[in-house]
Amino acid sequence: MPLDSVNPLLEIRDLSKHFGHNEVLKGISATVQAGEVVCIIGPSGSGKSTLLRCINFLERPTGGEIYLDGVRVGMKQHKGQHVAITPRELARQRSAIGMVFQTFNLFPHMTVLQNIIEAPVRVRGHSAQAAKASARDLLAKVNLSEKADAYPRQLSGGQQQRVAIARALAMGPRLLLFDEPTSALDPETVGEVLEVMRQLAREGLTMIVVTHEMGFARDVGDRVIFMDGGYIVEEGSPTLVLETPTHQRTRQFLARMIAG
């Protein structure tokens, strides 16, 4: 057994989240190893996105624990009690976890280059010059070098999402979360975004991807998690979960995906 499977990069223990009386997550436990690509699939309302948003505390979990590199995320022990960490500490933890959103959420009042250097300059304290140099490298990587001075609204959806990926990468994250990154895209631009994500996976970046792209999950995912009703129903290698699912609910979901 390799050493890093003893110390996972991310560990989630018995995570729950309620919105009022609505239980969205009902005790989720999972681990992610460094360099792993984990794809989360499941019907809408199954809690996939909420799980992702709990990992970087955009949603505060109701119960359970999250550890990144062995360090508790969002909470700490204080005089024997679990208390929330300070906003400053939370911001530092978040800077190590990148996130790519379904609707890109690029800052519309900034150019592409400004979008990418904003956090490195303001949060990490990098010089604008150094940040711009690495931003241009990242833009080259997502094939958008010529768009550095464009505003987000002048770009197609696929181009915007690639900029959003570059923006997240600029912080040098340990872990990158993707929340249905291709769901808001025109079909013809889905491929270019998936191609960038494939490349990141090849480079060994640790990624958790909530997706409806079964092809991507099968080809790129090291592991697939199927969620339904706030639980993890089934998880394992893509072949196992996608081709020989053991649970009735997984089979029904996959049948619907193929039919749709």
Added chain:
Amino acid sequence: MTERDDVPHSWLDQVQGPGRWVARIIIAVLAAMLVHLLLTSKTIQWPVVWQYFSSKLIIEGAERTVELTVLAMAIGITIGITLALMRLSRSLLIREAAGLYIWFFRGTPLLVQVVFWFNLSSFIQVIGIGIPFGPTFVSANVNNLVTPFVAALLGLGLNEGAYMSEVVRAGILSVDTGQAEASLALGMSESLTMRRVVFPQAMRVIIPPTGNQAIGMLKSSSLVSVTALPELLYSAQSIYARTFQTIPLLIVASLWYLILTTVLTIGQYYIERYFGRGSSKQRLPPTLIEGLQAPLRRLMSFGDRHAT
């Protein structure tokens, strides 16, 4: 590009044939009647208007009005931003405190507030820095501290803060929550997120009503004439109180208010243009000059078309 394609056209543009010409003639006749009235009226006395238009007293009054407007708007915007952030706070006490301020200052007449601040010294004689209900370290006489000008600023500025807070709050609420989430997810603090991401986008919604407020302030600053502060209107009043040339001097004051409003309107256009960057596929909306070129060109070609 000759037409702005982002502006919806009015159904009036669809009126064709004789209807168009009837409308044009009616407007032309009404305009001619107005000009005739303005030029021939005995009450207006244009020579008197021109005599006082650039007189020392009026110019000084206009300067004081500009001063009051700029400073009171600065106070109002500062208080407005603070109150808006307070109203969006998670703390009930902070939210309610801001609500109470807004309720009070919007709920009482501005004129009463101005008179109140002018008479502040009759409520509080001495103001000082010290421990509440305990010893005082530094103190000043309110009568010396709150001059008529300071009273006017307090009256106009504190009242404006209540209105501006709602303008600012509407602006902040107009920004998609995904913007703040993206910023927080990058590790930006809440205050950086507000300053760098949310607020610059809120400005697009904040600027137009703020322009309205500034123009309103320009004219409501004339309310402080009741405290004998020599701003534009009071200066005009003090002249016609001696000469009984009431209408000409009110026209002098109004002309100055119109000029100042025009300046503010142009300023607003350019501020909007700046904060509108990135908001459309086109890089920036046209400058005023560029915007006027297209209609002017059409007006020129109008003659040509009829000549051929």
